[in-house]
Amino acid sequence: MLERVRFAPSPTGALHIGGLRTALFNYLYSKKNKGTFILRLEDTDQKRLVSGSEEYIEKSLKWAGITLDEGPSKGGPFGPYRQSERLRIYKEKVNLLLKSGKAYYAFDKTDTLSNLRLSYEQKGEVFKYDSSVRDNLDNSLNISQKEAEKRIKNEPYVIRIKVEKGKTKVKDLLRGEIIIDNSILDDKVLIKADGFPTYHLANVVDDYLMKITTVIRGEEWLPSLTLHKLIYNAFNWVAPKFVHLPLILKGNGKGKLSKRDAKIGGFPLFPINWKKEPGFKELGFTNSALINYLALLGWSKSSEKEIYTIDELVRDFKLSGLQKGGAKFDYEKAKWFNHQHLSLMNYDKFQSLYPDELSKLTLVYKNRTESIFDLVKGRFSLVNDFKNETDFFVDDPKEYDASIIKTLSEYNVIELITEIEKSINKNNLSNIKDELAAIAVRKKTPIKITMQILRVAIIGRLKGPDILLSLKILGKSVTLNRITSLKKFIKNNQ
Template identity: 45%
Template sequence: MSKKVRVRFAPSPTGPLHIGGVRTALFNYLFAKKHGGDFVLRIEDTDQNRYVEGAEDYIVESLNWCGISFDEGPNKNEKFGPYRQSERKDLYKQYADELVASGNAYYAFDTAEQLDAERKGHEEKGKTFIYNWHNRERGRLVNSLVLTEAETKAKIDAGEDFVIRFKSPQDETLHLTDIIRGNMKIDTNVLDDKVLFKSDGMPTYHLANIVDDHLMEITHVIRGEEWLPSLALHQLLYNAFGWEAPEFAHLPLILKPTGKGKLSKRDGDKMGFPVFPLQYMSPQGTDHSIGYKEEGYFPEAVVNFLAFLGWNPGTEQEIFSLEQLVADFDLARVNKAGARFDPDKTKWFNHHYMQQQLDLDLAEQFKAIRPELSNIDVNYIALVVGLIKERATFVNDFWDLSHFFFTAPTAYDEKASKKALKEGTADVMTKVIELVNTTDDFTVENLQTNIKGWITDNEIGFGKVMMPLRLALVGALQGPDVFDIMYMIGKTETVSRIENLINQI
C-alpha cells in the first residue's frame, strides 16, 4: 500500500451504539493498526430529526472502554476537522452545486404530495415508482432537466423547496470491487436518482459521506453489509467528481442466536443478554438498556468475541489479545456470510478472561458491589476470590459462590441435610471439633492430615464425615475444598459452625 492507510468509523448519534457498530469500529481499528495507519471517528449527524442528546459522548465512551480509541475525531487531533457533519454544512452545498454544474445532478421541486401521487399511480398499475432516467424528463416530474434555466432560477429565487438529485447514468454497466465480496456488475438503469441535498439545507448521507471520505483522505471504507446497496451510487459519485475512490469492504451481518435475521435489541431483551457496550438511558428516561460493562464483562472479552463475528484466523486459536488481533487481522479472512451471535460463547470468553485477572483487582471490584464486604480486608477477599473464581463467569457470581467465607450459614439446605445427616452424625462432628481444637498449627495441610488420618484409622466412610462437615461450614453441599474453607474462616469460627450444626440435629 503506497498511501498511508486511513479508515473511519462514522456512526450516527441517534441512540446507543449497537455491538454491530462496535464490531465495525473494531475491524477498522485492527486494519488501520495492522498497516500503521490512522483510525478516524466521524459523527454523521446530517439527520437532525433523529439526533439524540448525549449519543456522541456514549459512542466515544464505548470505544474507549473497549480499548479501540480513535486517532482523530471530535476534539482530538482535528487536522481534517471538523469531524461532525453538522459543522460542515456549507461545505456540502458547494460540492452539490459542482455536480449540478457538471450535469451530474439536478434540482427537483416535486412536493411530497406529487411524489406520493406518482407512487400510488405506479402501484395501481402493479409497478414500483423509481425516480430516474425513464421518467425524470417526461414532464410529470418537476425538475431542472425539464424546466428552462430561467424557470429553475425563478423557483429558487422565490424560495420554493427543492432537493438536489444525482443523475444516474443510463444504459451503462458499472463494475464494482469489494475486498470481501469480490467483483460485481450493476446495470445503471435499475438505479434511482438519490437525493444528495435536502430541502432543509443538509446533505444526505450519500453526499456527505463521499465528500468527507475524499477530504479526509480515507483509503479504505470498511462498513456493514447494509451499505452494500449504496456502493454503486458512491462509486458513481467518485466518478462524477473525478476523484479516486477508496477501497471498499462490506462486513457480514451479525445474526440472531437462531441464525435467522439481524441481531436486534429485542433479541437481547427477550433472551437476557446485552446488545450495547455500555448502559444507556435515553434523555427522556423512557429507554433503559443494560450494557456489557454493567453486566460484568471485561472489555478484552467483548473485543475478543466481536472479532470472531465474521472473521477467523484460519487456526484453532480463539483467545486473542488486542495486540494479537492487530497482528493477525486480515480482511481476506472475513466471511461473506452472516455471523451468528452466540450468548453462551460470549460468556465462555468472559470466563477465560476472568481467570487472567489478578485476584486483588477482582477483590476490589467484588467489594465495591457488595455492602456486606465494606469492613472486610481486601486482601482476605482476594484469597477467597482465588479459591472460587474458576467457577465464576462474572464478578457478580462471587457472592453466591463465597458468601460462607464471610457469614455463617443460618439455615441448611433441606435436600443436602437429608443426604448428609445420619444417625451418629452428632458424635462424629463432636470428634471433628476435638481434632480441630488440637490442631495447633492451623494450616490446610495439618487439618487435612489430622482429619483424614482419623477417618482412615477408624475406617469411617469419608462421606459420613466430609458431607456434614461441609454442610456445617457452607449450609449446602457446595463450595471449594473443605480444608481451604476451614483455614480461611479460622479455628474459632470453624468450631462455632460445627457446634451450630450439632445443635440443629
C-alpha cells in the first residue's frame, strides 16, 4: 500500500515553525516512500478563522520547498480539502453512528452544564459527561425516538459519542502500545450546536475517507488519540498508524517555545512575513537552511552528517529516527546552518534567488560581480548581511571605526599614509603587500599597522574580506581617493 500522509493545520493565524516541521516530516516520509502528501485545512472552528491565513500557509510551504500532491489549491480525487466544504459528509457519517446507537443527541442548556461543572468543582471533583451521569441529563438516550425527532427540529442540540465501559488499546509508533480505561473519558461532542463538526469527528472521517495511512502530528494531540480510536471503532473502521512528534522547546529546555521567547531572543517564529511581522525569510534565512535545521529538531540521523539538501533528507529520513523527548530551539545554531548553506551556494544560484542583493554591484562591476561574491562568500550568515559585507565596493566609507583611529593615533599616521600614497602612485597594486612591508621597515612600524591603515581607508573598519584582493577589484583610482579621504579626516580631527 502506498503511503498517504496529510498536514492539517487550522487557518487561524500564521504557520509557525512547529507547524512547518510537522509538514516537513510528513513530506519527507511521503517522498521517502513514494507516497502522497496532502494539505487539508481544518476550518471547522469558524469563530477563530483569520483572513489570509489559508494563503499564508500555502505560501510558507511553497517557500520552504514543500510541494503538495493534493490540497485546496491543487485539487485531487479525495476533495474537497477544506473541512467547511465537507459538512454534508460529516452529517452523513454521524447519522450512521446515531442509527447504530454509538452517538446521541444532547439538548442540555449551557447554563445547566456550567452549573454542574461548578458544583463538582466545589466538591473538588471534575464533571464529565459520561456513562455515570448521562442517564440523568437531557439527551436522546432518555426520551423516545419520536420525541427526539421533534426536539431536534425546534431546539439547539449537540451530538455526542457514546463511550461504553471497558478499555481501549491505542498505539503510537514512538511510544508503543497504550491501554486506556474508558472510565476516564467523557462523551465528547462530535457535532456542535452550529452544525459544524468538532475537530475530532472531522479529523477521523477525513483521514479515513482520504485513505491516510500514517498520521504524523504534534505531541499535543497525543491525549486525543484514545478518543480518535474510539471514533474509528464506532464506525468499524481500521485506524491508520500514529506518530506524535516531540515538542520544540525553549533554548533552556524548560517548556514549549513561545512567541514571547522569540521576542526576547530576537528571532521569528514564522517562516515568512506575517502581517508586517518578519519571518525567517525576511531575516535572511535560506529555505534550505531552515528546513535542514528543523529536520534535526527531534530526528536523529544515522550519520555524523549535518548539512542536508531536502533531497538528501528524503533519502535518509526514517520514522525510527524520531525522538520522544522535546528538542531545544537554538537560534544561533539555526544561523550556523544558514551560514553553511550560504557558503556552499555558488554565484549563479545566489543570483537566481537574491537578484536584489546583487543589483548595485552588477550595475557598477558587471561581469566582475562574481569575483566579489566569491571573495565574501563564507563571511556572512544571513542573506541580509551580504550588502554589509560588500557595501564598500560601491560606496566610500561614510565613517571610520573610532577605536581603530584611536589606536593608529599612537603612530605617525599622516606620514605613513603619505608613504602609502606615494607607493601606490608609483607602482601598480599587484605588489602592494611588499610595498607595505617595506614602508613598515623604513618607518620602524609594525606591518599590521600599515595594513590596518589601508583597510580602514578602504572599508572604514577592520573586519572585511581580503583587502589586497579587494584593492584589485576596486582599482588604483578608487584606492587612492579613499586613502586621501582618510588622510583628510585624520588631519581634521587631530
